[in-house]
Amino acid sequence: MENTDKSLIEAHRQGDLKAFGELVRRYGDSILGYLMRMSGSHEQAEDLFQETFKRVHEKAHTFRGKQFKSWLFTIATRVAIDSLRRRRRLQVVSLEQKLDCADQNSEELGAVVLADNSYEPSQEAARAEQAEQVRQAIESLPTRQRATLVLAYYQQLSYREVAEVLGCSIGTVKTQIYRALRTLAQKLPDV
Amino acid sequence: MKRHLTERELIEYQFKLASDVRMKQTAEHLDRCAQCRENLERLAKKFAALDLLREGAKVSEDLISQVMEQAGHPIRTGIVPFRKRAWISAAAVLLVGLLLLANHLGQERTKQREVTKELLPVVEEMKLEEKGDYYVSGTEKEAAAVAEGQTEDRIIADKAVIAMPERAIPEQPPFAPASAIELVTLPRRDKVQLTIYNSADLTLVRERRNLTLKKGWNWLQFMWANTLIDPTSLSLEPLAQAGKIDIQQLVFPARLRELGRWLIRSELSGQVPFEITYFTSGLSWRAFYMGTLSQDEKTMRLQGYVRVSNNSGEDYEQAQTRLIVGQVHLLDEIAELARRRYPYGRPGELIPLTEQPLSEQVVDYQRDLDQIRGRLNELIAKPKEITKEGLSEYFLYTIEGTETIPNEWGKRLLSFEAEDITVESLYKYDQQRWGDQTTRFVKCNNDQDHNLGQTPIPNGDVKIYSRADSAGLLSYVGGTSIKYIPVNEEIELNLGPARLVKVEPTLMDFKTDNYVFNRRNNITGWDEIRTWKIEITNTRTLPIEVEISRGFDTAYWTMQFYDKEVSYEKYDATHARFKVNLQPRSKYSFEYTVTTYHGTREETLSK
Numbered sequence: 001m002e003n004t005d006k007s008l009i010e011a012h013r014q015g016d017l018k019a020f021g022e023l024v025r026r027y028g029d030s031i032l033g034y035l036m037r038m039s040g041s042h043e044q045a046e047d048l049f050q051e052t053f054k055r056v057h058e059k060a061h062t063f064r065g066k067q068f069k070s071w072l073f074t075i076a077t078r079v080a081i082d083s084l085r086r087r088r089r090l091q092v093v094s095l096e097q098k099l100d101c102a103d104q105n106s107e108e109l110g111a112v113v114l115a116d117n118s119y120e121p122s123q124e125a126a127r128a129e130q131a132e133q134v135r136q137a138i139e140s141l142p143t144r145q146r147a148t149l150v151l152a153y154y155q156q157l158s159y160r161e162v163a164e165v166l167g168c169s170i171g172t173v174k175t176q177i178y179r180a181l182r183t184l185a186q187k188l189p190d191v
Numbered sequence: 192m193k194r195h196l197t198e199r200e201l202i203e204y205q206f207k208l209a210s211d212v213r214m215k216q217t218a219e220h221l222d223r224c225a226q227c228r229e230n231l232e233r234l235a236k237k238f239a240a241l242d243l244l245r246e247g248a249k250v251s252e253d254l255i256s257q258v259m260e261q262a263g264h265p266i267r268t269g270i271v272p273f274r275k276r277a278w279i280s281a282a283a284v285l286l287v288g289l290l291l292l293a294n295h296l297g298q299e300r301t302k303q304r305e306v307t308k309e310l311l312p313v314v315e316e317m318k319l320e321e322k323g324d325y326y327v328s329g330t331e332k333e334a335a336a337v338a339e340g341q342t343e344d345r346i347i348a349d350k351a352v353i354a355m356p357e358r359a360i361p362e363q364p365p366f367a368p369a370s371a372i373e374l375v376t377l378p379r380r381d382k383v384q385l386t387i388y389n390s391a392d393l394t395l396v397r398e399r400r401n402l403t404l405k406k407g408w409n410w411l412q413f414m415w416a417n418t419l420i421d422p423t424s425l426s427l428e429p430l431a432q433a434g435k436i437d438i439q440q441l442v443f444p445a446r447l448r449e450l451g452r453w454l455i456r457s458e459l460s461g462q463v464p465f466e467i468t469y470f471t472s473g474l475s476w477r478a479f480y481m482g483t484l485s486q487d488e489k490t491m492r493l494q495g496y497v498r499v500s501n502n503s504g505e506d507y508e509q510a511q512t513r514l515i516v517g518q519v520h521l522l523d524e525i526a527e528l529a530r531r532r533y534p535y536g537r538p539g540e541l542i543p544l545t546e547q548p549l550s551e552q553v554v555d556y557q558r559d560l561d562q563i564r565g566r567l568n569e570l571i572a573k574p575k576e577i578t579k580e581g582l583s584e585y586f587l588y589t590i591e592g593t594e595t596i597p598n599e600w601g602k603r604l605l606s607f608e609a610e611d612i613t614v615e616s617l618y619k620y621d622q623q624r625w626g627d628q629t630t631r632f633v634k635c636n637n638d639q640d641h642n643l644g645q646t647p648i649p650n651g652d653v654k655i656y657s658r659a660d661s662a663g664l665l666s667y668v669g670g671t672s673i674k675y676i677p678v679n680e681e682i683e684l685n686l687g688p689a690r691l692v693k694v695e696p697t698l699m700d701f702k703t704d705n706y707v708f709n710r711r712n713n714i715t716g717w718d719e720i721r722t723w724k725i726e727i728t729n730t731r732t733l734p735i736e737v738e739i740s741r742g743f744d745t746a747y748w749t750m751q752f753y754d755k756e757v758s759y760e761k762y763d764a765t766h767a768r769f770k771v772n773l774q775p776r777s778k779y780s781f782e783y784t785v786t787t788y789h790g791t792r793e794e795t796l797s798k
Contacts, residue, residue, distance in 0.1 A: 017259065029250055153241060178202060
């Protein structure tokens with residue numbers, strides 16, 4: 001029988017590192033995806049990922065009863081927002097980052113091309129360009145709107161969960177999402 | 192709902208952001224309205240692009256390992272949980288400790304007084320040093336604390352600070368790269384002294400500045416851009432704590448022109464007075480004089496001035512100014528040294544002096560206008576005296592107080608003023624030197640009898656005026672330059688041609704005589720005998736003395752002269768000099784006969 005989040009975090013609080021490891025594996029992909037969409041960079045997302053779970057480890061004793069997933073995303077959101085604030089002051093560019101705007105995604109997209117030969121190169125190029133436009137449009141959103149949209153749309157959190165993560169009402173979440181979509185509707189290309 | 196759906200309503204419907212009632216109404220409208228359906232589809236296609244980023248991320252095992260490794264480290268506890276029992280225990284221990292300490296202090300109070308007495312001399316010394324602006328050592332601090340009656344706890348605390356391992360100064364000095372090094376800020380000058388030599392374009396500048404040093408190695412940057420400072424003459428000396436401060440070297444970093452950096456090793460932190468000395472060019476001074484003759488031209492008032500000019504490129508504020516009279520031997524012209532490109536002290540191409548752009552001139556003009564007000568105030572203020580003293584080889588004039596001499600400005604200062612100097616007006620006639628015109632001179636001595644003689648008089652221009660009438664109106668008589676006049680030497684001022692006094696020599700008779708022939712009947716010797724009449728006309732309303740020099744182009748001559756009114760002397764081997772006094776508006780003439788000997792007749796005179 002699979003351990004619940006609560007039992008795992010309780011076990012971790014008692015010093016069980018394995019329980020913590022299980023939590024990392026359970027939510028790792030989701031948190032990394034969220035942080036990638038928030039930061040726009042795979043490398044930064046990995047750094048934020050480590051920072052998020054470091055805080056989870058350190059603050060485990062403060063976890064009180066509510067949904068672990070919401071609590072985890074709350075921490076990840078704070079880590080991401082802190083990082084974005086710092087990045088606004090100091091633009092950090094990785095030495096490994098390619099000058100090409102496709103950067104790290106290009107490698108992954110390349111893997112997709114190899115896996116599915118039915119894709120035409122021209123189509124793939126157009127798709128990559130469109131993806132970059134979407135990424136830039138999302139990155140241009142205010143942090144709060146971005147977090148709301150990413151949590152709701154990409155991380156598939158319910159509006160209630162998003163409200164819990166962001167510490168606001170469901171109505172506020174909906175308003176934030178609407179504003180984000182309205183901005184994206186202007187920035188995304190017509191099909 | 193008859194109208195078409197807005198974009199907001201479509202977005203809210205698409206992403207289920209609206210209320211249930213609103214969602215139902217929108218759905219009903221969409222069933223009926225093809226255009227809104229089309230709009231919704233277009234919007235849905237647009238937002239479908241968001242799915243391009245839906246692809247999930249996969250956490251690598253490495254990343255998980257790193258997180259787990261991080262979690263394995265001890266947790267940094269930010270919050271100390273309050274445990275009642277532990278806090279009560281800690282408070283009890285603290286209370287007991289304080290009680291014991293108070294008891295201990297009471298017993299030691301007497302001992303402290305004794306210690307204080309022993310340390311008082313040190314404290315007094317320290318207080319004296321505190322009047323200066325330099326560092327006080329830890330030991331002295333300790334003594335001061337005891338003297339001021341601080342408790343031993345405090346002293347122990349200070350000792351703890353002192354006992355902490357001090358940061359040792361690295362043996363090797365830091366490398367001085369061309370940029371990005373920590374530099375000691377060069378503060379404003381506290382004092383500056385200028386010693387200006389007028390014989391050469393040379394000024395010795397001595398600046399006092401209080402530098403704030405840190406313990407260890409310090410770099411002090413000195414820049415002389417756009418000035419005429421000789422970088423090879425730069426010198427830096429601490430005026431206090433010399434034993435703890437070591438000036439290691441002066442470097443001229445590559446590619447950084449017109450700056451030098453001193454490397455200073457300091458064993459203390461704090462403010463230390465330093466003296467920076469260097470030679471500069473562009474500062475000069477010259478003397479000039481104004482003489483005013485009395486109406487009878489028997490006495491003169493003489494005023495000596497010095498004009499200090501600053502074209503060194505540097506403003507010198509409140510500078511003590513000293514002027515040197517005398518010749519100085521220079522190895523190089525300072526101005527050339529200052530213009531020489533790096534490295535200094537080697538022959539090299541000189542940077543040409545360029546014309547100042549017009550825009551800079553306008554800026555300078557604006558700045559000068561601001562300075563005029565201050566300068567006018569200085570001119571109105573009481574004139575300063577110049578004190579003089581003799582040096583071994585030179586003579587030193589020190590201007591009283593301090594002077595501000597901005598760059599490209601000059602300043603006139605009164606050097607001396609002497610009243611009622613007895614003078615002799617003298618007219619000279621010397622055809623070989625001044626042609627047919629009589630030249631006027633004013634003569635006196637640089638001695639105490641003439642109300643002078645306190646100092647040598649530096650060379651300079653003299654302008655002589657005369658009181659034209661009893662009302663005191665002045666007329667310009669003439670001007671000249673004088674050379675350096677030592678004490679007790681004669682001052683003779685050449686005032687130029689005198690039109691009111693004429694000297695006219697006329698040759699009255701000429702004959703040859705006493706020819707000598709050799710065996711071949713060739714002339715080998717003879718005498719030339721000339722009689723001259725000298726007529727002197729004085730059209731002035733004053734009695735005058737006229738000095739007439741006559742030259743004979745040979746050292747073999749004899750004079751026949753008989754006039755008791757005229758004094759005669761053989762001035763030198765080839766010249767005779769006559770002196771005659773004339774009454775106002777009078778004429779006088781005298782004659783003399785001179786015999787010159789030529790050829791073998793010269794031997795006759797020798798015998």
